[in-house]
Each structure stands twice: as structure tokens, then as C-alpha cells.
Amino acid sequence: MTAMLNPADSGFLSALEARLPKGTLREVTPSYLEEPRGRYRGQAAAVARPGSVAEVSTILAAAHAARVPVIPYGGGTGLVGGQIAEAGPMPLLLSLERMNRVRDVDGPGNSIVVEAGMILADVQAAAERVDRLFPLSLASEGSCRIGGNLAANAGGINVIRYGNTRDLCLGLEAVFADGTVMHGLKRLRKDNTGYDLRHLLIGSEGTLGVITAASLRLFPRPTETATAMIAMRDVEAALSLLDRTRDAVGEAISAFELIHRQGLDFLTEKMPDVPQPLALEGEWIVLTELGGRGVSAALEKVLEAAFEAGEVTDAVIAQNAAQAQTLWDVRETIPEANRLVGGISSHDISLPVSDIPRFIGEAQAALTAFDPDLRINCFGHLGDGNLHYNVYPPKGRAKQEYDNAYDRIKTIVHDLTHAYDGSVSAEHGIGRLKTGDLETYGDPGKLMAMRAIKSALDPHGILNPGVILR
Amino acid sequence: MTAMLNPADSGFLSALEARLPKGTLREVTPSYLEEPRGRYRGQAAAVARPGSVAEVSTILAAAHAARVPVIPYGGGTGLVGGQIAEAGPMPLLLSLERMNRVRDVDGPGNSIVVEAGMILADVQAAAERVDRLFPLSLASEGSCRIGGNLAANAGGINVIRYGNTRDLCLGLEAVFADGTVMHGLKRLRKDNTGYDLRHLLIGSEGTLGVITAASLRLFPRPTETATAMIAMRDVEAALSLLDRTRDAVGEAISAFELIHRQGLDFLTEKMPDVPQPLALEGEWIVLTELGGRGVSAALEKVLEAAFEAGEVTDAVIAQNAAQAQTLWDVRETIPEANRLVGGISSHDISLPVSDIPRFIGEAQAALTAFDPDLRINCFGHLGDGNLHYNVYPPKGRAKQEYDNAYDRIKTIVHDLTHAYDGSVSAEHGIGRLKTGDLETYGDPGKLMAMRAIKSALDPHGILNPGVILR
Structure with missing residues (x-):
């Protein structure tokens, strides 16, 4: 559909400017054209910063009539290039930043x-x-x-x-x-x-x-919160702990995160100031938070039983909100440490929860067969079956040296995910990064219906062209 | 779009029959053409009872090619005529009853x-x-x-x-x-x-x-369940009880139902064998069920506080599963008693929960101004803001005598619902009954997009014509 589009040229922009409050259209500053992973570098003729839904309507009606591409823009934090148009007729960025009430x-x-x-x-x-x-x-x-x-x-x-x-x-x-x-x-x-x-x-x-x-x-707001960081025997034990916790507190599990020691090692290497409260002998940690009446007592009982069963090897239970924040800081700075290390390929995948231990074993075996020196940092939202499965070069090597391996590594991880009836985009979306994956792994019937809906609602294809459907 | 459709004639049916396992197509028996409220009487050329998704595909592809209307059919319990085509080119019924594994x-x-x-x-x-x-x-x-x-x-x-x-x-x-x-x-x-x-x-x-x-x-499955039927001072008190319960047990409220004494009176009149465990002096009852550790003790405390605040006047707490079932039987037989009484107009509406007391007062005033002898049975899922607001003729009069009042009563209730930013179909859908209401109260922008999607996915309009969009 891109062939039908026209660039947002000066004629279009000045006609549009006349219909909007002064200052709504601006020059594009560089921050609008960058994205967190540095994979894409965007282009845009201008940024429109409307202050009302009526102004958004005016902008889209004009772009629709002129067949000018529009890139909707939020906080710019997307990880799949959905906010960045690298090519095609010069688009207009539409930032919602002023509609913030x-x-x-x-x-x-x-x-x-x-x-x-x-x-x-x-x-x-x-x-x-x-x-x-x-x-x-x-x-x-x-x-x-x-x-x-x-x-x-x-x-x-x-x-x-x-x-x-x-x-x-x-x-x-x-x-x-x-x-x-x-x-x-x-x-x-x-x-x-x-x-x-x-x-x-x-x-x-x-x-x-x-x-x-x-x-x-x-x-x-939960009246009582319990937060713990727990060293696990292995991933099966982490799943068992999830079951035990669910049996004990039902829906009161607010978070159940899996962390691999590789993530902690990256933290130690790149962000040594972040405290790591739990000494880890094995490979896997769970960070969980429960909310509701009686959860602290329930968590202690659950951990006791899991310890006796040999599933848990060590644990730190937060005694107050500040300690809980220290535990969460570990989890929440891992993505930044990952960025500083520099990954070859990051995968945001989901699987049926009970298949996760087998998947992790098979994925590691397949990647080791491809290159035994690769480092894997697998972490994520275990309770949702959502793993961030990221692959890094060996210590001392730069990701650029592995550019040629990117496609092969991605295919290994995504093929295996698909074989488990999982998803190659759990929470980050398709954007511009995964349109090929959607075509490869998506259901043809669903894709047919998606294309029909896109054509029906956006017949000229002005809205975020190249995203989701190429 | 109906003008483009062709009837499911004998040529179409015999060609289709040849492509399906023997016995898949059958004559239509009367039960397929009736619906619970007796408002509609359907027509169909035949009923197709496919045994697999491939057979459903074969049937739809044939109907699409021949532009023959298809009425998908489940259990036939819908309350808005979505399963019943009264007019238009003779359709094929497509019953999923054999796909039941x-x-x-x-x-x-x-x-x-x-x-x-x-x-x-x-x-x-x-x-x-x-x-x-x-x-x-x-x-x-x-x-x-x-x-x-x-x-x-x-x-x-x-x-x-x-x-x-x-x-x-x-x-x-x-x-x-x-x-x-x-x-x-x-x-x-x-x-x-x-x-x-x-x-x-x-x-x-x-x-x-x-x-x-x-x-x-x-x-x-919740490890512990608590069920109670509670006589309330008024509807405000019922909302206060909902807040108190939520503060005490969070998301562990499995059900929070509102019942008006009119429903109990209908039960007494039409189904006297159904036990009514709670003697009621006022107008309103709440039936609630909680599930989770400690909910019985929590419920007793909540009721005590609400009793002291004058919000609760009486309560029955089930001591075992059989007693809980007796309480639920009251709630679940009210719709049947309603049918036996015979309503003029039934409304499945939803409102912002906190507006419900005001809405009930205003709706009653408006209907009383129209005809002071009408009986109102208002009950439903208070926790969801969903009321079944049903209007009945005075005792001793038949609903048929009020056929002329139907439109006016419906408009009074729906206009007021719309004024409160509520919905004129909370859980029953639009079907064939409420297509006019959707046009009256629906957002024009949403309707435009709905029509575009319908045309894109079903260009000949064979699927359940007349439902949702006329």
C-alpha cells in the first residue's frame, strides 16, 4: 500500500498548519527519531502535537485526503520499531504528549x-x-x-x-x-x-x-504485601513453587518473575552499585510478590514446604517496603545491564507455562550446538509463560562480530517457540521488527482477516505503514 | 445487504449435501425455530449439523458462493433473537451441537x-x-x-x-x-x-x-466458600456493603447480586415450592458469595459492622453447600417466575456502579408518572453495575393489554440509561431485538467502523443477516 502514499511536503504541512492552533506543528528533534535499542533511525517531515481529539481528527482527515503517512507517537519506548519509520514517503509524526490530563x-x-x-x-x-x-x-x-x-x-x-x-x-x-x-x-x-x-x-x-x-x-491497594527473592534448585522447582503459592493464596500472586544468574553476572559486571541481596549458588532465582490479607504468613509456610522438598535452596524475604524495593531494583535494572553488555538477539516469547523447563533445556542445547560460546540471559514473567530469551556474544567479544549470526539465532529460538505452540511476540508487539516473523509463524486465516480489516478501516494505508502488516 | 441474498433452495441444499457426510443436513424441527421469550418465530430451509471445522468451512464456502444466508445456532437460549430469522430469503441453520468434545x-x-x-x-x-x-x-x-x-x-x-x-x-x-x-x-x-x-x-x-x-x-477452586442472603436497608446500603466486603476480602467476591422483593413476590405467586429462607421487611436483598481462605470469618465481621451501621436488617449465612444452593435457587428461579408472570418489557442494562441508587429512583419515578400501576422487578449483578430492569402489568392484567405501552416504557428506561452513560445491552447482546436501540444510542463513529468491518469480513452479508447491524 506504500506505493499509494505521498510525502508530507511543505504544501501539505502549510495547509494543515493553517487549520490548527499556532505551534501545533513543529520541527522534528532527534529524540523522536531514535529508539531504545538503537536498531532503527527514523525520518519525519514534522511532528504534530495536538491538544485535543478534535485536532487529532483534523490532522488525520487531512492526511487521509492527501494520502500522507502518519506515525502515531507515545513515549518512544517501544522495542520493535513501531514508532520509527526508516523509509517510504516522508511521514508526519503525531505525538500525543500534550494530551496528558x-x-x-x-x-x-x-x-x-x-x-x-x-x-x-x-x-x-x-x-x-x-x-x-x-x-x-x-x-x-x-x-x-x-x-x-x-x-x-x-x-x-x-x-x-x-x-x-x-x-x-x-x-x-x-x-x-x-x-x-x-x-x-x-x-x-x-x-x-x-x-x-x-x-x-x-x-x-x-x-x-x-x-x-x-x-x-x-x-x-492490597492491605498487606509480601516480597521475596528465592534461590531455586532449577526451573521445575520454580514452577512447583508457583503451584504451591497459588494453592496457598489463589489469585493473590501479584508477580512471579524468573531470573537467571547470567542476569546477575551482567549486573555485577556493568552496574556494580546495584545491591544483590541473595548469594546464589545455583542458576535460577524467583522474585515474587503477593498482596492481600495474610500473605506474609502464607508465603513463609510455602517457602518452608518448598525448602523441605529441596526445591528452594535459599531465600530473602523483604521486611519492609525499602527492602522490597531493593529486591525489585535487581529485576528492573537487568534490562539496562543487558543493554550495556549488548545482545546479539533478544526474544520476547511466550509458551504454555508447564512447557517452560523443557523449552529452556532444548533451546540451550540448540544454541550450544550452533556456537558453544554464546551467553544466554533468560528471564521474565514465569507466571505468564513469558520469557525474555536474550543471546549475547562470549565475554570480551562485541555483538557486531555476530551480526551474521543474528538470523540463525533468531530462527533457532523462534522455530522452537512455534513448535511449542508459543508466541514470538508475547508483550512487545510486532512493530517493524517482526513483520517477517508474523508472516512466517502467523495463521494464514488470521492474516487474511487482518488485511481485510486494515483495508476497511484505513483504505489508503496512512496509519503507521509497515507496522504489523508489511 | 439482504437484497443480495438468495434462499437456501433445493438446488443449493442438494449440491451441499453431496459435499458433506450423509446425515449432516436435516429437516428443521420446531425447537430450532423458537426462543425462550416467545417473541420471535423463525424460518429455515434446513439445519446443517457439521462434525468438524472442515465441514463448517465447506458449508460456509458454499453459502458464500451462492449468497445464501446462514444462521449460526448454539443452545437456542439467546434472549435477543440472535438465533432466529423471521424474514428474508430462507436461510440455512448451522448448528454446532455435534461438535461437543x-x-x-x-x-x-x-x-x-x-x-x-x-x-x-x-x-x-x-x-x-x-x-x-x-x-x-x-x-x-x-x-x-x-x-x-x-x-x-x-x-x-x-x-x-x-x-x-x-x-x-x-x-x-x-x-x-x-x-x-x-x-x-x-x-x-x-x-x-x-x-x-x-x-x-x-x-x-x-x-x-x-x-x-x-x-x-x-x-x-476456592478452598473455602461463604454464601449469604442479606436484607438491606436500601440500595445505597447494598453498595456500601459491596465496598465493605471489597475492603475486607479484595477480589475474593465471586458474586454480589441484588434482588428486589417484587421478585420474591413473583416466586411466591408462581413457584410457591421454592423455599425463601429470608423473611423480608424492606425492599432489597443482596445475595453474595465469597471464595478463598478466611472468607467465612471475614463475611461475619463485615455483616456485623453493616448491621451496626443500620445498613443490614437481617441475614442468613449458609452453613453448608446445600444451604448455599437453597439461597442460589431463589436467585436462579426468579427469571422463570418472571416468565410465568409475563413482562411488558425487559431491559438488560448496565450503569456505573455508584450511579445505581439514583438511577433506580429516577427510573421508578418516570415509570410511575407514565402509569402508577406498573410493577417493576429490578434485580441483577450489582457488582457489575448490571440490572435486569423488567416492567410488568398490574396484578390481574395480561401483558398483551400493554403491547401499546412497550415502546414508551422501553424508551423511558433506555433514555435514562443512556443519560447515565450506561449500556442498553449489558450481557444479552443486540441480536435482532435491539438493532434500533444500537442505532439510537450507539456512537456513530463506532457504527461506521463496525459496518466497514462487517463488509470486509462478510462482503455478501451471509452471516446472521439482521443481527447487530440491520
């Missing part, structure tokens, strides 16, 4: 209505001010924006209990490619009035419409 | 894969056999089929804790209008690989595709 918050009703440009941490803080929890939490929460979280259906550490971003959304306001506005900021728990376009837009990565605001679910 | 069940992995024709109660039983809970529960669970529950995004009594049907579904196998099969029976908790067609098909009431199988979430 809380429109309404209802503590007793457990809901909040926010604009798409709000920083995720600000949404969390607004919920806390009415003694509620907005549970979406991920490493980039200080800079990512809720519109981007919705567009990508972000996951993070609390999915096991509260679900993905889509599960936290009650309603959306959005603008379709031709400028048509959908007013759907309902705050209802049940609403069966036609097709669920909310869920269609969530996870569509800006290719079907631009989300401008959302009504979100809030939750009671 | 469990394909896979994984207790430790908390998932089950079932075919669309399974009776809901059989899915619940299959989960119980592996010591797990499939929480979808509604009055018709003994005859409705899971494919219909998915197509309608059914709600029921456990939504407050476990969500609607869509929240219980991990993946779908479905067939699009042209016979293309989507293989999507993933069992993953996180999967961001393209548009979420699962959620688009769920709730589309057989107009975008035919669901043939689903992978569903299972849950641990």
Missing part, C-alpha cells in the same frame, strides 16, 4: 479516565491519590505513555494477577484514519453493544486508529 | 480446549474433574452451548470476580464467511502477534464468523 477519576467506582499522552507513572500516581492501584507496571513506566501502552497492549510484571493492558481498559476514545472520532469512554463492566472495537484497537500498534483517551480500571 | 484439558496449566457445541454445564464439569473451576455461570447453563456464550460474550453471576466470557477465553478456532479457517487455539497468557481477532469475534453474535472451538481459562 486526567479527565476524571472515581475511586469508589474504581475507574479513571486519562488522555493518551499521560506518562504511565503519572497514571499510577493519580490512582494512588484516591487510594487505588493502577497495576500496569514495566521498566519504562517513567517515560512510556498510556496511549502507547494501549496501542501495544503492554504486559509487565503484574499480568499474572491483573492481566495485560487490554484487561485494564474499560473504554476508548480514538480517531480512525479518515478523522472519524469514536467516543467510547464508557466505564462499564458489562457492555455488549456491538463489535468490541476497543480490543481491536488495543494491540493494533497505531495501524487502525489513534487512541486519544481511555477509561481504565482501578483496583483496591 | 473436550479436545484437551490441562489442570496444572489452567486451560481447557473445547468445541463450540459443548453445553456450558459440561464444560464446568470437565473443569471440576481436574479440580479446577470454569467460572462462567448463568441460569441457562444446562442447555446453552459455549460457542453461543462466546458469540454473545455472556455474563452471568461470577463476572465481578472472573470477568465476562471474553475474559475467560485464551484462543479461538473459527471460520470466516468465505470458509477460511482461523486456527487460533493458543493457550498463552500473553500473545501480541497482530490484531486481536479473538475479541472481535467474541460478542459479534455470529455475524463475522462461526466459532468452532475455544481454549478457555481455568481457575483454582
Whole structure:
């Protein structure tokens, strides 16, 4: 569809400028054209920073009429290049950063209505001010924006209990490619009035419409929290601990993270100031957090039983919030240490939870057969079956030396994931990085229907061209 | 789009019959053409009873080529006429009843894969056999089929804790209008690989595709359950009790139902054999069920505090499972008693939970102004903001005498619901009954996009014509 598009040239931009408040269109500064992993470098004719849904509608209607590509832009933290157009006719960036207000918050009703440009941490803080929890939490929460979280259906550490971003959304306001506005900021728990376009837009990565605001679910803040970092015998033991914990506290497991010692070694190497409270003899750690009445006592009992069964070799239970934060700092700085080491290939995959030990063994065997010196840092959200399976060069070697191995390594990991009926994009999305993987591993029937829907809602293909569907 | 369709004539049927196993096509028996409320009487040329997804594909491909309307059929329990075509070119019924197997069940992995024709109660039983809970529960669970529950995004009594049907579904196998099969029976908790067609098909009431199988979430069975029927001072007190309970047990509230004494009076009148354990002086009852460690003690404390605050006037706490069932029997036979009384107009609405007391007051005032003798039975899922707001003729009068009042009563209730930013279809769907309401109250931008998607996925409009979009 790209062939039909026109660049955002000066004629288009000046006509659009005349229809918007002064200052809405600006020159693009470099930060809009970079992304965290440094894989892509973008281009754009200008950045539009609308202040209202009406202005978003004006911008899209103009782009639709002129067939100019538009790249919706949130916090710029996406890991699959969804916010970066490297090629094609020069696009217009559409940043939601100025639409960053809380429109309404209802503590007793457990809901909040926010604009798409709000920083995720600000949404969390607004919920806390009415003694509620907005549970979406991920490493980039200080800079990512809720519109981007919705567009990508972000996951993070609390999915096991509260679900993905889509599960936290009650309603959306959005603008379709031709400028048509959908007013759907309902705050209802049940609403069966036609097709669920909310869920269609969530996870569509800006290719079907631009989300401008959302009504979100809030939750009671757990009255008691228990956090522990636990050294495990092996991955099977970690799964057993998950079962034991679930048997004991049901849905009160807020997080259940798996960490490999390679991640701790990277931390020691690149970020030695981050304290590591647990001395580790074996390979695997679990970091778990429970929330609800009686969870501390329950966790102690669970750990005792797992210790007696030989599944747990050591554990640190946080005695207060500061200690809990120290444990979480380990988990949350691993991605930064990973970046400093420099990976050859990072994989955001998910698997049926019970298959994870076998998968880890087989993936390691396959990669070792390919090159016994590769280093693997496998960590992630065990409770969701979501692994960040990242492959690094041997110590002392640079990732650039392994550029030629990237495709082969990726194929080894993704083929095995697919064989286990897993997903090659668990929580990061497809973006521009994984369009080929989607074609390789996606269901042809689903792809056919996706293309039909894309053509129906964005007939000229102006919205984020090249993302999800090439 | 109906104008383009052709009847399922003998030429079409015999050509199709030749491509299917003997006996797949049958004459239509009367039960397929009736629905629970007796509002519609259907027509069909034949019923197809495929045994596999391949046969469903064959049927739809033939109907698509011949432009013959197809009515997908589950358990026939829908309340909005979604399974009944009264007019238009003679359709083919497509019943999933023979596709009723469990394909896979994984207790430790908390998932089950079932075919669309399974009776809901059989899915619940299959989960119980592996010591797990499939929480979808509604009055018709003994005859409705899971494919219909998915197509309608059914709600029921456990939504407050476990969500609607869509929240219980991990993946779908479905067939699009042209016979293309989507293989999507993933069992993953996180999967961001393209548009979420699962959620688009769920709730589309057989107009975008035919669901043939689903992978569903299972849950641990609560180790301890507490059930109570509680006489409330008023509706505000019921909401206060909900808050108190949530503060005490968090997400462990499995059900929180509101019952009006009118429902009990109907029970006394029409089904006197159903025991009513609670003597009621006021107007409102709450029936609640909690599940999880320590919930019995927590419930007693909550009731004590609410009693002292004057919010609760009396309560019955079930001492065992049989007593709990007696309490639930009251709630679950009210719809049958309602049918025996015969309502003028039934409304399945939802509202922001905190607005419910005001809504109930205003709706009653508006209806009383219209006709002071009308009887109102308002009951439902208070925790979800979902009311079944049903209006009955005065005692001794027949609903037929009020046929002329139907439109006016419906408009009073729906206008007020809309003014509160509520939904005129909370859990029953649009079907053929509420297409006008959707046009009246639906967002124009959403309707535009819905029509575009319908045309894209079912260009000849063969799938359940007249449902959702006229």
C-alpha cells in the first residue's frame, strides 16, 4: 500500500498548519527519531502535537485526503520499531504528549479516565491519590505513555494477577484514519453493544486508529504485601513453587518473575552499585510478590514446604517496603545491564507455562550446538509463560562480530517457540521488527482477516505503514 | 445487504449435501425455530449439523458462493433473537451441537480446549474433574452451548470476580464467511502477534464468523466458600456493603447480586415450592458469595459492622453447600417466575456502579408518572453495575393489554440509561431485538467502523443477516 502514499511536503504541512492552533506543528528533534535499542533511525517531515481529539481528527482527515503517512507517537519506548519509520514517503509524526490530563477519576467506582499522552507513572500516581492501584507496571513506566501502552497492549510484571493492558481498559476514545472520532469512554463492566472495537484497537500498534483517551480500571491497594527473592534448585522447582503459592493464596500472586544468574553476572559486571541481596549458588532465582490479607504468613509456610522438598535452596524475604524495593531494583535494572553488555538477539516469547523447563533445556542445547560460546540471559514473567530469551556474544567479544549470526539465532529460538505452540511476540508487539516473523509463524486465516480489516478501516494505508502488516 | 441474498433452495441444499457426510443436513424441527421469550418465530430451509471445522468451512464456502444466508445456532437460549430469522430469503441453520468434545484439558496449566457445541454445564464439569473451576455461570447453563456464550460474550453471576466470557477465553478456532479457517487455539497468557481477532469475534453474535472451538481459562477452586442472603436497608446500603466486603476480602467476591422483593413476590405467586429462607421487611436483598481462605470469618465481621451501621436488617449465612444452593435457587428461579408472570418489557442494562441508587429512583419515578400501576422487578449483578430492569402489568392484567405501552416504557428506561452513560445491552447482546436501540444510542463513529468491518469480513452479508447491524 506504500506505493499509494505521498510525502508530507511543505504544501501539505502549510495547509494543515493553517487549520490548527499556532505551534501545533513543529520541527522534528532527534529524540523522536531514535529508539531504545538503537536498531532503527527514523525520518519525519514534522511532528504534530495536538491538544485535543478534535485536532487529532483534523490532522488525520487531512492526511487521509492527501494520502500522507502518519506515525502515531507515545513515549518512544517501544522495542520493535513501531514508532520509527526508516523509509517510504516522508511521514508526519503525531505525538500525543500534550494530551496528558486526567479527565476524571472515581475511586469508589474504581475507574479513571486519562488522555493518551499521560506518562504511565503519572497514571499510577493519580490512582494512588484516591487510594487505588493502577497495576500496569514495566521498566519504562517513567517515560512510556498510556496511549502507547494501549496501542501495544503492554504486559509487565503484574499480568499474572491483573492481566495485560487490554484487561485494564474499560473504554476508548480514538480517531480512525479518515478523522472519524469514536467516543467510547464508557466505564462499564458489562457492555455488549456491538463489535468490541476497543480490543481491536488495543494491540493494533497505531495501524487502525489513534487512541486519544481511555477509561481504565482501578483496583483496591492490597492491605498487606509480601516480597521475596528465592534461590531455586532449577526451573521445575520454580514452577512447583508457583503451584504451591497459588494453592496457598489463589489469585493473590501479584508477580512471579524468573531470573537467571547470567542476569546477575551482567549486573555485577556493568552496574556494580546495584545491591544483590541473595548469594546464589545455583542458576535460577524467583522474585515474587503477593498482596492481600495474610500473605506474609502464607508465603513463609510455602517457602518452608518448598525448602523441605529441596526445591528452594535459599531465600530473602523483604521486611519492609525499602527492602522490597531493593529486591525489585535487581529485576528492573537487568534490562539496562543487558543493554550495556549488548545482545546479539533478544526474544520476547511466550509458551504454555508447564512447557517452560523443557523449552529452556532444548533451546540451550540448540544454541550450544550452533556456537558453544554464546551467553544466554533468560528471564521474565514465569507466571505468564513469558520469557525474555536474550543471546549475547562470549565475554570480551562485541555483538557486531555476530551480526551474521543474528538470523540463525533468531530462527533457532523462534522455530522452537512455534513448535511449542508459543508466541514470538508475547508483550512487545510486532512493530517493524517482526513483520517477517508474523508472516512466517502467523495463521494464514488470521492474516487474511487482518488485511481485510486494515483495508476497511484505513483504505489508503496512512496509519503507521509497515507496522504489523508489511 | 439482504437484497443480495438468495434462499437456501433445493438446488443449493442438494449440491451441499453431496459435499458433506450423509446425515449432516436435516429437516428443521420446531425447537430450532423458537426462543425462550416467545417473541420471535423463525424460518429455515434446513439445519446443517457439521462434525468438524472442515465441514463448517465447506458449508460456509458454499453459502458464500451462492449468497445464501446462514444462521449460526448454539443452545437456542439467546434472549435477543440472535438465533432466529423471521424474514428474508430462507436461510440455512448451522448448528454446532455435534461438535461437543473436550479436545484437551490441562489442570496444572489452567486451560481447557473445547468445541463450540459443548453445553456450558459440561464444560464446568470437565473443569471440576481436574479440580479446577470454569467460572462462567448463568441460569441457562444446562442447555446453552459455549460457542453461543462466546458469540454473545455472556455474563452471568461470577463476572465481578472472573470477568465476562471474553475474559475467560485464551484462543479461538473459527471460520470466516468465505470458509477460511482461523486456527487460533493458543493457550498463552500473553500473545501480541497482530490484531486481536479473538475479541472481535467474541460478542459479534455470529455475524463475522462461526466459532468452532475455544481454549478457555481455568481457575483454582476456592478452598473455602461463604454464601449469604442479606436484607438491606436500601440500595445505597447494598453498595456500601459491596465496598465493605471489597475492603475486607479484595477480589475474593465471586458474586454480589441484588434482588428486589417484587421478585420474591413473583416466586411466591408462581413457584410457591421454592423455599425463601429470608423473611423480608424492606425492599432489597443482596445475595453474595465469597471464595478463598478466611472468607467465612471475614463475611461475619463485615455483616456485623453493616448491621451496626443500620445498613443490614437481617441475614442468613449458609452453613453448608446445600444451604448455599437453597439461597442460589431463589436467585436462579426468579427469571422463570418472571416468565410465568409475563413482562411488558425487559431491559438488560448496565450503569456505573455508584450511579445505581439514583438511577433506580429516577427510573421508578418516570415509570410511575407514565402509569402508577406498573410493577417493576429490578434485580441483577450489582457488582457489575448490571440490572435486569423488567416492567410488568398490574396484578390481574395480561401483558398483551400493554403491547401499546412497550415502546414508551422501553424508551423511558433506555433514555435514562443512556443519560447515565450506561449500556442498553449489558450481557444479552443486540441480536435482532435491539438493532434500533444500537442505532439510537450507539456512537456513530463506532457504527461506521463496525459496518466497514462487517463488509470486509462478510462482503455478501451471509452471516446472521439482521443481527447487530440491520
